[in-house]
Amino acid sequence: MADIVLETRGVTMRFGGVNAVDGVDFFLRRDELRCLIGPNGAGKSTFFKCLAGMLTPSAGEILIDGQETTGWHPHEIARLGIGIKTQVPSVMDGLSVRENIWLAALRVLGRQGADGAVADALERLDLGDLAARPVGQLAHGERQRVELGIVIAARPWLVLLDEPAAGMTADEIERLAAVIAEIGRQAAIIIVEHDMQFIRAIARTVTVFAQGRILMEDHVDAVMADPRVRDIYLGKKG
């Protein structure tokens, strides 16, 4: 179908004898914002790393915009117009907010396009007041917003985010939810996340992982009300 921008077919990732991801079939549509949730060890991050090119699946296929990308490296995936934010910080503490975002934009858009993209990213992420500050002086939530600025400066049409709310205060999470909604106006988004307050604030459809497989996919309210989801979070058998 034309509006499917990312698809996996039977994606499997084995570590020794463990199937961390076990035959996952997954679809994302063009205008979607999808959260991947599940208890510790469910396979969400491993699946994310397969999508982002940080791991090559042991089996299965990944298609992005109809093109098979299985086994591609992260920089090759990024070149398709995909913004990737991992749990590893990519900001440079000694540089200002503006310089960090400008360098990211320069890499993808060149000198001509970078200035406009930086101004746009600063405005969309409400970073204008912090633009001249060294990133090393910022609070955790502000740094995370700069990380997102780096992602959107390259004007991606698909954004992959691994636990963007990790370590944030309630206020920072509220602000992050607004930022994600803004990013979602121009890009499809996949987010691996634990924080339920944040998921409720942003999500529509949620995919629940358990033991390397998709347990269910539904609207966030239906997922939260489902006894199977409560059971896996409480450690009962799913």
Ligand SMILES: Nc1ncnc2c1ncn2[C@@H]1O[C@H](COP(=O)(O)OP(=O)(O)OP(=O)(O)O)[C@@H](O)[C@H]1O
């Ligand atoms: N590099 C690795 N080598 C060996 N086993 C791994 C590796 N990465 C993940 N695993 C295992 O794969 C399984 C899935 O882990 P993964 O980190 O994908 O789960 P998760 O759902 O993201 O959990 P969390 O929410 O705790 O990050 C776990 O059993 C984990 O121990």
